[in-house]
Structure formats: C-alpha cells, structure tokens
Amino acid sequence: MSEHQISLTVDGDRETVTVEGRTLLVHALRDQLGVTAPKVGCESSKCGACTVELDGDIVKSCTILAVQADGATIRTAASHDDVLSVVQEQFHEEHGLQCGYCTPGMVLTVADLLRENPDPTDDDIRRSLKGNICRCTGYTNIIRAVQSAATELEAVSGSPPSAAVTEGED
Ligand code: FES
C-alpha cells in the first residue's frame, strides 16, 4: 500500500501526517490527527457530518482523499471565528441541537452562508443546509438559530435584518 507524507494546517496548527493513498481526509483528521469536530456519518457524501472548510470552500471531507488536501488550510467547527461563534451560540440558545452529531457540519455550513448572505430567507437557509442531515429532525429550531445568528451579526456589522422564521415547519 502506497504511503504519502502530507502537510495540513488545521484550525491554525501546522500538521504533518503519513497517510495511505486511499485514506479519506475525514479519517486523516479524526483518526490520525485527533481532530474530532468533523464526524463520520454516511461516508458517501449524503449526511454532511464530516463537513470542513478547505482553502475557503465548504466540503465534505469523506469525499476527498487526504493526499488531495496536501498543503491545504482546513477549518473545522472547533476553530475560533466570530461568525462561527455567534452561530454556535444561537444553535445553543434556540435549541438547534439535540444529540449534536450533525452540529459541527451544520454550523460550518451556516457560517459560510451568513458570510455570503447576511440576510437569508428561510428558503435560502433550507437550500444551504440541504446537504446536512439531522437525524434528530430539529430543523425548525435550526432555521430559527440561523435567523437569530443573522440578527446578532447584523447588530455588529450593520447588515440588513433577517426575515422572520415560519412557525411550525419541520
Ligand atoms: S460522512 Fe461525509 S457526508 Fe456523511
């Protein structure tokens, strides 16, 4: 089995790790580097539990070989960032998490959405999260958390306020 030494910058820390050619990025992060924020769910790009930010793009780390990420800068839900922190706080405040397994992928995806679109509609939020599955089905509270985060961020940045959350949808 071919082995490769790769370098990654993960949440600000420069790391070097030896991986097999077939090693998925999510396994290199979790099993070899001990970075446990990205979770392993489906391993087939459906659930979004393994979501990370790779060189500025939101990706599912089970869809990428670790060798393909050589030299990349990766951020996870454990990184420190003002937008991400507000999103995490509002997931907590609005009860947007239950078991929390999906949450790291959710909050990274949502933080990316709010950087691109500080005033998302409910449909914008649903579209952005369509690749992230919550097995606890807390979607109403998740959407409420995103709108609350948008409002919180607007108070800081002066962006327009968010639209209201539609009650009773799941
Ligand atoms: S584990 Fe990667 S999308 Fe489900």
Ligand code: FES
């Ligand atoms: S909170 Fe349990 S999977 Fe989403």
